[in-house]
Amino acid sequence: MSILVLDDITKVYEGKVAHLAINQLSFEVEKGEFLAVMGPSGSGKTTLLNIISTIDRPTSGDLLINGLNPLELNKDDLSLFRRRQLGFVFQNFNLLPALTVEENMVLPLTLDGQPVEKMKEKVEKIAESLDLMNILEKRPAEISGGQAQRTAIGRALIHRPSIILADEPTGNLDSKAARDVLEVLTQVNKLSDTTIIMVTHDPIAASYCDRVLFIKDGEYFNEIYKDDRRQTFFQRILNVLSLLGGNVNDLNSLRI
Numbered sequence: 042m043s044i045l046v047l048d049d050i051t052k053v054y055e056g057k058v059a060h061l062a063i064n065q066l067s068f069e070v071e072k073g074e075f076l077a078v079m080g081p082s083g084s085g086k087t088t089l090l091n092i093i094s095t096i097d098r099p100t101s102g103d104l105l106i107n108g109l110n111p112l113e114l115n116k117d118d119l120s121l122f123r124r125r126q127l128g129f130v131f132q133n134f135n136l137l138p139a140l141t142v143e144e145n146m147v148l149p150l151t152l153d154g155q156p157v158e159k160m161k162e163k164v165e166k167i168a169e170s171l172d173l174m175n176i177l178e179k180r181p182a183e184i185s186g187g188q189a190q191r192t193a194i195g196r197a198l199i200h201r202p203s204i205i206l207a208d209e210p211t212g213n214l215d216s217k218a219a220r221d222v223l224e225v226l227t228q229v230n231k232l233s234d235t236t237i238i239m240v241t242h243d244p245i246a247a248s249y250c251d252r253v254l255f256i257k258d259g260e261y262f263n264e265i266y267k268d269d270r271r272q273t274f275f276q277r278i279l280n281v282l283s284l285l286g287g288n289v290n291d292l293n294s295l296r297i
C-alpha cells in the first residue's frame with residue numbers, strides 16, 4: 042500500500058526571477074519503506090521535503106498522505122494532521138535548550154493536552170528502545186550529538202506518526218554517532234513499520250535505506266533498490282552519484 046503519493050508535483054518559487062525548483066515529479070512510497078532522497082546541491086531536496094511535510098505548497102500537482110490530500114485541509118486541521126501523521130528529524134536536532142530530554146520528547150503530547158501518566162508511559166517505552174533512560178533528566182547542552190539526535194527521534198516517534206521525515210539527520214554527527222542514529226532509524230523502521238523518508242548527501246547513510254531516489258534539477262533522475270548487502274548497495278549508490286556529476290573520487294575513500 043502506498044502511504045505517500047506525489048503526482049506531477051511542480052514548485053515554482055516566484056520572485057523577480059521565477060525559479061522552477063521541482064518539475065513534474067511523481068513517485069510513491071510504500072508503507073514501511075525506508076527511502077533516501079539524494080541529489081546535488083540545489084536539486085530541490087529540501088523543497089521536496091517541505092512539500093511532503095506540508096510546510097510548503099506545490100504550485101501544481103497532487104499529494105496524498107495515508108489516503109488524504111493535506112492540501113485540501115484548512116489551517117487548523119492541517120496543523121493537527123502534521124502533528125499526528127508526521128514526525129520530523131532535523132540536522133541540527135531542534136531541541137529546546139531549557140527543557141530536559143524527557144520534556145523535549147513529550148512536547149508534542151503536551152501540546153495535545155494528554156494526561157501526565159499516559160505521557161510517562163509512552164516516553165519510557167520509547168526512551169528504552171533508544172537507550173535514553175539514563176539521560177532523561179539532562180538538558181541538550183549536557184548530552185552528546187548522537188544522544189541529542191536520538192532524543193529528537195524519540196520526540197518524532199511519540200505520536201506514532203505514519204511517516205518520519207528526516208533532513209540530513211547525520212549531517213552534524215561524527216561517524217560513530219551517525220552509525221548509531223542510522224541503526225536506530227533502521228530499527229524503528231523495521232520494528233514499528235514506520236515509513237521513513239530521509240534526505241541525505243551521505244552515501245553511507247543512504248546505504249541503510251531500502252531505496253534511493255535521485256533527483257537532479259528538480260526532476261526524477263534514477264532510483265535503485267537494495268537487493269543485496271549494504272556494501273554493494275553503497276557502491277551502486279556511488280555509481281549513480283558519479284553519473285549525477287558529484288565528485289565520486291572524494292567518496293571512494295569512505296568505508297562502511
Ligand SMILES: Nc1ncnc2c1ncn2[C@@H]1O[C@H](COP(=O)(O)OP(=O)(O)OP(=O)(O)O)[C@@H](O)[C@H]1O
Nearest residue numbers: 054056060062080081082083084085086087088089
Ligand atoms: N524561497 C526560495 N525562493 C527562491 N528560490 C528558492 C527558494 N528556496 C530554494 N530556492 C531555489 O530552489 C532550488 C532548490 O533548492 P533546495 O533548497 O530545495 O535544494 P537542495 O537540493 O535541498 O539543496 P542543498 O542540498 O544545497 O540543501 C535552488 O536552486 C534554490 O536556490
